[in-house]
Amino acid sequence: MSTLAEVKQNCRKVMCIGRNYADHVKELNNQRPKQPFFFLKPSSSILLPNEGPILRPGGVNLHFEVELGIVIGKTVRDLDENDTEGWMSAIESYLLTIDMTGRNVQEEAKKKGLPWSIAKGFDTFLPIAGPIAKSKIEDPHNVELYLKVNGDVKQQDNTELMLFRIGRQLADISKVMTLEKGDIVLTGTPKGVGPVVTGDVIEAGLRIGGKEVEEGKIKVE
């Protein structure tokens, strides 16, 4: 398994699903999608533990979105969502990730029909922790994600609430673009997203059967 530094170094693309938890769709007044949609974050936005704080660009309303991340272990195309063994074998390991988002930048882009790349792509906008061995997450659709700001729980939900499951996500992405070893996939955020300001302390992590997965913990300013 790659180290976390290698995960950052070897990552060429980060593909992320939008609106994949029903209650999160509602909180942003968005429409529930009939099919999954995706966007890219640049690998230069990855922030490792101890690389420093998340940088809030001036005038940006900075939102957190805690998500289960997947590190791809081999080159795959045209995966079949019903071939569980097939798409599971494309997963090398898991990450705990925070999809930081310039919410006002994104809202303006949405209004104008412009791309999301800037809103999602600033340096430090993708804190990650892990990698978490596949053997530790027997069922990726039964993981509790949480995120706290200054000690207050803001997000806490189980990945069983995903609208589109991981097999569907990997199948859909890999029918458009080849997934390569080292690519990262973010699987969507549950409800509770919100703003942070400079100095706030974000703690995020995941639990399986109520038990914290230590290597998946993030603490970042």
Next chain:
Amino acid sequence: MSTLAEVKQNCRKVMCIGRNYADHVKELNNQRPKQPFFFLKPSSSILLPNEGPILRPGGVNLHFEVELGIVIGKTVRDLDENDTEGWMSAIESYLLTIDMTGRNVQEEAKKKGLPWSIAKGFDTFLPIAGPIAKSKIEDPHNVELYLKVNGDVKQQDNTELMLFRIGRQLADISKVMTLEKGDIVLTGTPKGVGPVVTGDVIEAGLRIGGKEVEEGKIKVE
């Protein structure tokens, strides 16, 4: 200078400017931007010469956009558009590129306020030729780009028509995300974009002072 295969292998992100030629803005009924905007293409969309044809996904209205490409030669942040020596030194070489676009997919994304990543990101959607040594392009704002379909000239304009010059593009991108060695920047397409169907032969290239730059030629189906 890297070989073209190394350019593909080393590329982590491809940042592209939208609406950077006035007549192209008009032909798509778009608004002329007050400031440049950008989107990401995945490096997995790069198509080298002799790697085969551009693949048109079913139901996709596939458009060509010929563009001058830039290969970044070193890690840079916060470039200053007025520091010509500074941003010029970040350029390793040039490419001739075609930013293939699923126009109907993009139009639907624009209407719904959704990201452009899929419309721009299919495998084979970024044919490239080169690299072209910096010494061969003394002034990147005085290069004639052309693109023919089945022998008919569809695009032919000079890069002097760019609304936002390359220094401004690199400055704006590098204020959002670190530009790393190997990254590629596409500088926008002139007017004349249009559809191609399977079997069409696209030829594209660039001329300086009326003279073809041989290593910048693309011929692709």
